[in-house]
Amino acid sequence: MHQIENEKGSLADLLTKVQTNQSLKEDYTAPTGDLQLVTKVTEDGNPNIPEVILENSGGVPTKTFRANDVALQQIASKSEIDIRTVRRLRDHYPTELDTVINAIWQKEPKGVMLRTFTDMDNSDTGVLRALTSSSYKVFDNEDVLQTTLPQLMDSEANWQVVNGTVTDQRMYLRLKSLTQVGEPAVGDKMANGLLISNSEVGMGSVNIQQLIYTLACLNGMQTENKSRSTHVTSSRGTDTWSLLTTEAKQADNQALSLKLRAVVTNFADRSTFDQVIERMKMAHEDKVNAPLPQAVDTLCGILKLPKSDNNKVLDGLMATLQQSGYNHGTPSRATFVNAITAVGNQDSTLEDNREDWSRLGGKVLNLAPSQWNTVAGVAA
DSSP states (O other): OOOOBOTTSHHHHHHHHHHHHHHHEEEEEEEGGGEEEEEEOOSSSSOOEEEEEEEOTTSOEEEEEEEOHHHHHHHHHHTTOOHHHHHHHHHHOHHHHHHHHHHHHHHSOOEEEEEEEEOSSOTTEEEEEEEEETTBOOOOHHHHHHHHHHHHHTOTTOEEEEEEEEOSSOEEEEEEEEEEEEEEETTEEEEEEEEEEEOSSSSSOEEEEEEEEETTTTEEEEEEEEEEEOSBOSOOOOSSOEEOOHHHHHHHHHHHHHHHHHHHHHHTOHHHHHHHHHHHHHHHHSBOOSOHHHHHHHHHHHTTOOGGGHHHHHHHHHHHTTSTTTSSSSOBHHHHHHHHHHHHHHOGGGHHHHHHHHHHHHHHHTOOHHHHHHHHTOOO
């Protein structure tokens, strides 16, 4: 059993945050007929506050929850209304917003789950973090960590935490191996890595993904080795609202826990890392003949990125060309892989988007030869 190296205290901070959140959670299943939206008008210039009231069978308010932005997006989605319209109604026509949503909830009833944080000072109020379907499988961040951390500690990969954080949408834990290290080109040292992520609020799957870290900058590239498990289980009865018990959650989660343990063990295997290093060696040989700004524009078009991202990728490319392993010779496919992943690593405010850039880095590595030749300016 190995202690997980954790020089920056990231793991301890993450565990504290996850455990604190766990103590505040309450989940309810209910028909939408038991819900009422009441938008509270603010006087300080801040956005008005949508509140969801959970009523008992007699229509008496029982619980009141302030909807955060994730929950508001889901209220809009389940009502088949564009979120931009809902936000406009919230800020300028709150009474009309309440009327429309409440009419849909009453006339088109469906079972839902309310994921909430209760207020420590008043158990009858709290924050609505998510409004999901009643079939949503609760596999919380604490469940993910309790399942995977023992496997990580038992691994010969000798994992070190790179960072760990929790946003309103997802939890992220990134690790790199201290023993599984390769060098696909002189100076370009890379380490095996893992991304463990989860959304408690319906914004994504339970995800374990192999990462490859460039050690000079700790940009992480996602490989094609991954495992995703959706938060869906059999429908629960929702004739009346009820608090979802711990026992009900645990019954849903046993099989998923076993799967996650097996995946962590598999991705710690040296052979999966060595295969990616061989692919990166080949990528260093795929040279770019086209002018770099042109190659960036072509690549961004293939990746279907918005035009506003082209300069971000070009900045990532310029930063990459200063790094060991990339600061000599002709730029290559490997250079562009690192440039793409650098975008997500450069702006810490993009935490929920960093995974997208990491995944795009892996996509560049595996572009079909015809697509890469177009980027590189190489004749077919």
